[in-house]
Amino acid sequence: MASPTTTADAAIPEKKGADDNYLTHDKGFASWAFTLDHKRIGVMYLASVLSAFALGGVFALLVRTELWSPGRTIMEHDTYNQMFTLHGAIMVFLVIIPGIPAALGNIILPLHLGAKDVAFPKLNLASYYLWIIGCLCMLGSLVTNAVDTGWTFYAPYSTTTQTNVIPAAMGAFILGFSSIFTGLNFIVTIHKLRPPGMTFFRMPLFVWALYSTALIQVLATPVIGITLLMMIVERVFGLGIFDPSLGGDPVLFQHFFWFYSHPAVYIMIVPAFGVVSEIIPVFSRKRLFGYQFIAISSLAIAFLGFLVWGHHMFTSGQSVLAGTIFSAITFLIAIPTAIKIFNWVSTMYKGRIHLDTPMLYALAFLWVFTIGGLTGVFLAVMGVDIHLHDTYFVVAHFHYVMMGGAITAFLGGLHYWFPKAFGKMYDEKTGRIGALIVFVGLNLTFFPQFILGSRGMPRRYYNYLPEFQGLHQLSTIGAFTLGIGFLLTAISLGRALKNGKPAPKNPWGGVTLEWTTTSPPPYYNFHTPPPVTAGPYDGYENLVYDEKIGGYVAKT
């Protein structure tokens, strides 16, 4: 792993005193490794998550390269199984789940609340180190005999395969606790550390989204913990709960697994909704439409998300009764999700839209997520799912949501808050080009997979029929396009860290609290606790753009 400190070290300018901020407050490795400052922990998370993202991305490219032609292209089939497993496990457990909440959320949440820190700073640091330990466990499996079960660890294969399942499962177990502690911390922070005047319905929607996410993290993650533990024990002692040859029930494993992992899908996407809800009103220069609906719909999604896990199991042997219930509730999730989409679109209507990089990502999100979300409704129909289950259609669907939804919003949020977090402006032009390439690459990679899947190409297969080759190659080209887009973005942000222009207080004209403090924020975030007298999206009209400082200031 890249050292978590490198990114931030580069950003420490040589000054103190009046310009004292959290990046320059203390120096040296220890001041980062043992920091209790939520912003520094967030920055460390960010660096770590991005490194893991790069690693997972490499695996993705290897998988796509292998699929360039039927049969062997660059690797053996066993290696291929390990590659897609590692890609999935790393992306899910190490990148997307901690991505927005732990990295961006840690930096932004207390700023959004006008608080000095999260409620339990030491727990916050502990959950970062749990992340590191979990990551090392996973890498331990990677460098020895990498796990090949798929990220789902389905029993009885996971309890019998010869690969190193235990370290990977332990890794996921530990990462689960990291996630629980982050969620717990956020819930308490939101309940107890809001500033005077900020009622629940004056919280920014990013905070609402993190709150909903945290509820899922706290309620669902323990179940995956115990499931993985049971799987490990089954593997070691032959417990007989999941393995049918010992009298166990593999379908039960799937119930256990998806009781967490379906809500986990909302751990991945709900924070993305929050980011998009922040970006769209600011770059439309218009009050957010339907604030309360978006806020409540986050909670509704979190709640409904618990009732639909069985839709992953339509073909697993689950009973028709359970299938019908799960299918029906799954349709319901489309309602709160659509409420959000309509509200975002309505916010843009008659707004003055500024197509800056964060907004481009937000628009990309709207496009991509709508496709991803709607294809999810197809898959919720039991009859259709029997046909599409375990095909590339499913792969395309969840990549449109995870990759197109969560990662796009993550990048949007990263660009949106980058000036605030690091006090530097990135090059707008490169940022926009990066966003466009990512958008094109995304669709090029995953759209052909919808067609592949509906024609019957099964997922996770090493070999395929020659008639699928054209679409597979298109998808591989798309994957490399995506890679180039990410690389460009990384270079752009890296250069900005090094010699970007100093960022003003409020480069985008946001009205949430984080824009009232300096960029980067001082050690205690705010010199005086900011009073809150209005909603989080009121008052765009009171700000004007000042050419001289390159940011927005209050109208005089």
Add this chain to the structure above:
Amino acid sequence: MSEPSTETQAAKTASAPPPAAHEGHGHEDHGHEAHDPIHAANPHLAHHFDTPQQQFDAGKLGIWLFLLTEVLFFAGLFCAYTVYRSMNPEVFVYAHYFLDTKLGALNTCVLLISSLTAAWAVRNAQLREQKMLMINIVVTIACACTFMCVKYVEYSHKYHDGLLPGHNFQPKEQIWELKSFRDKHPEAAEYAEKLAKLDEKKAEAPAGGAAKPSEGKAEEKAEKIERPTEEELEPLLNAGLVGPRSLDPSAHISRPRMAHVFFGIYFFMTGLHGFHVLIGIGIWIWMLVKAAKGQFGPTYFGPIDFTALYWHLVDLIWIYLFPLLYLIH
């Protein structure tokens, strides 16, 4: 979800301290805080809560959320238990004869007493009853250790009797040899013993019982050993040993085929619970050290309160484990 509405009150209270609450340390007995050397050394720590009440409330909410995760952590095991018990009740009836109810009840009482002392310790901390606080913590730790000792005795019995989960399930004693079973179902025990002896004989003389492993269902098997009728199987049925699902074809007639799953669940549940007890002992020792330094008083007793809450949850889980594992009828 009802959180927001329930919390409107909390929302109001959270906003109660005026904006300058933090800067305004100069009043009442908080005035010295700003000059405290510890706060000067760790200004960050000093500043993110405004009042002890806010910190206490935050801690309390935090620990309750943690207890929430603990409940759901055990949920998986309870789920496995429920599924297997509802599908294979005979396994649980069979297996519970191997558990010692007296030791289980003893442990229940020990944990309940430790719960009392834990709750009492909270009161002591709140009232700064230094001596009683120490005594109560020590008693709690002692109870916890007693609990673990009893568990050790139980586990070592199980180990010696070959009652281990999964592959290692090789019971040394047959069920009809158990006193607990004989007392309750003397007829069934006798009958099962007879069956087993017949069985052994057949095994020795391959002419009669060559197809021994191929016999699965209780009825089939009994047929080969002369009398199959349901009436005759009744003692076993009454004892709950022959359930709706077939018996273990590879074992003696008196063992249900999934018996090893029970011991898997038993060891997993009690083991995980025991692990929590061990963690609890560790935290209580830490609290004892803090208490010895005289750190707790009316404005600072959160750690004791939170540890006690955790301890009560450990107790709660045992309250359910005890009847579920030991008191099967």
Add this chain to the structure above:
Amino acid sequence: MSDENPESKDNGPASDPEGSVKTTETTPTKAEAEALHMLAKGKPDEPTKNHRHDHGGAPHAHDDHGLAHTMPIPLLFGVLGALLVLTIATVSVTSIDLGHTGNLVVAMVIATIKAALVCTFFMHLFWDKKFHTVLFLTSVLFLILFLSMATADRGEYQHLVDEYRAQQLQVK
């Protein structure tokens, strides 16, 4: 986790497990002495109503320092007594035959009463914020949701498992 504080002689600033420094008192103040007095009498200080310090100033409430309710000792022992009695009850009821399900239901009802006692009194939920009760019940609700869906589904497809096993036995 904790940063112990060597300077504090008796009750100086100390951190809680979550790592934040408490505002503490160096000597018991008059207000605190009063609070101690009040608490010792076992009088609940309206913890659910007014949790905040009123920094507005008026030197009023002695309950300023009572952060939470204090359990009276007789109540503590009363609850323990009830719990022990219920334990004896649940053990002895096993010898009465109410059927497999009947006994299970009785045992679970008794366990739930015991759990409720522990939650309400030992865990202070009776005096605590209602939100904590809601949270705890939520976890139980999700537990039940998980148990019931998984068990119900298993019941539905159990016949497939049985058929499979019967087949396996025949193969053997």
